[in-house]
Amino acid sequence: MATLEIKDLHVSIEDKEILKGVNLTINTNEIHAIMGPNGTGKSTLASAIMGHPKYEVTSGSVLLDGEEVLEMEVDERAKAGLFLGMQYPSEITGVTNADFLRSGVNARREEGDEISLMKFIRELDSKMELLEMDEDMATRYLNEGFSGGEKKRNEILQLMMLKPKFAILDEIDSGLDIDALRIVSTGINEMRGEDFGCLIITHYQRLLNYITPDHVHVMMQGRVVKSGGEELARKLEEQGYDWIKEELGIEDETVEQEA
Numbered sequence: 001m002a003t004l005e006i007k008d009l010h011v012s013i014e015d016k017e018i019l020k021g022v023n024l025t026i027n028t029n030e031i032h033a034i035m036g037p038n039g040t041g042k043s044t045l046a047s048a049i050m051g052h053p054k055y056e057v058t059s060g061s062v063l064l065d066g067e068e069v070l071e072m073e074v075d076e077r078a079k080a081g082l083f084l085g086m087q088y089p090s091e092i093t094g095v096t097n098a099d100f101l102r103s104g105v106n107a108r109r110e111e112g113d114e115i116s117l118m119k120f121i122r123e124l125d126s127k128m129e130l131l132e133m134d135e136d137m138a139t140r141y142l143n144e145g146f147s148g149g150e151k152k153r154n155e156i157l158q159l160m161m162l163k164p165k166f167a168i169l170d171e172i173d174s175g176l177d178i179d180a181l182r183i184v185s186t187g188i189n190e191m192r193g194e195d196f197g198c199l200i201i202t203h204y205q206r207l208l209n210y211i212t213p214d215h216v217h218v219m220m221q222g223r224v225v226k227s228g229g230e231e232l233a234r235k236l237e238e239q240g241y242d243w244i245k246e247e248l249g250i251e252d253e254t255v256e257q258e259a
Ligand SMILES: Nc1ncnc2c1ncn2[C@@H]1O[C@H](COP(=O)(O)OP(=O)(O)OP(=O)(O)O)[C@@H](O)[C@H]1O
Pocket: 013, 018, 036, 037, 038, 039, 040, 041, 042, 043, 044, 045, 054, 254, 255, 256
C-alpha cells in the first residue's frame, strides 16, 4: 500500500494566497472525489502537487510514502508515480502521441529495462481498443486538433499506459458526451486496485454514478471544509452548496475572501 499525504498545504500565486491549509490523505485502493464551487482552489491543488512553476508553496508538505514530493523536480514526481490529468491538456506539435507515451513509460523504468516496441504497441492497441479510440490517434501529434472529448480520453490512455501510483484527474468529465463519460469511467475503474489511488476533481455527481468514490471532499476558500462518503456527492447534486456554507458560516466560498 502507498499513501499520498497532503499536510497543511499553503500555495500562493503572484503573492496571493490561494490554498490556505489543505489536508488530505489518499491511500492506494481508494478513489477520492473533490467537489466545490468555481474558484475555490481545486485546480490549484492539482497544479501545486504536480509542481507547476507558477504555484509557490509557502508552507506545508506533500508526502508520497513519506518522501517529500515538493522537493522533487517535476519529472521526478512523475517517476515517483504521480500523474496529473489536466483540465486543459496542452497541444504539443512535432511529438506523436505514441512517442510521448513510450518515453513516458520508459521514464518510469530503469535504464536498460525499456519496454520493447512490440510489447508497447500491443499494450497501446489494447488500451486504445478499451477506450474506443481511433487507431490514428496514436500517430497524430499530441493533442493537436483533438476534440475536447478526445483530449480527455487521451488523458485516460496516458493514465492506463503510465500506471502511476496516484492520479489527480481535474474535470476529466467536462465536455464528454454520454458514451465517452461511460468509456472514460471504465478506464478509471480498470485502474482500481492495490497499487492505484485516485483523486477526481469534478463538478458533477453524474461521473460518480460510474465511478463510486470511497471519499468525497468539498473545497471552499482554499481548504477542504467537509468530507464524507458518496452520499455527500448526492446531497450536493440535490441541494447545492448553500447548506454547507450555512453550516460553516461561510459567506463567500471563493479564495478571494479572507476567512
Ligand atoms: N495562474 C493564475 N494567476 C492568477 N490567479 C490564479 C491563477 N491560477 C488560479 N488563480 C486564481 O486562484 C483561484 C482558484 O483557482 P482554481 O483554478 O484553483 O479554482 P477551481 O476550484 O479549480 O475552479 P473551477 O471549478 O472553476 O475550475 C481563482 O480565483 C483563480 O483566479
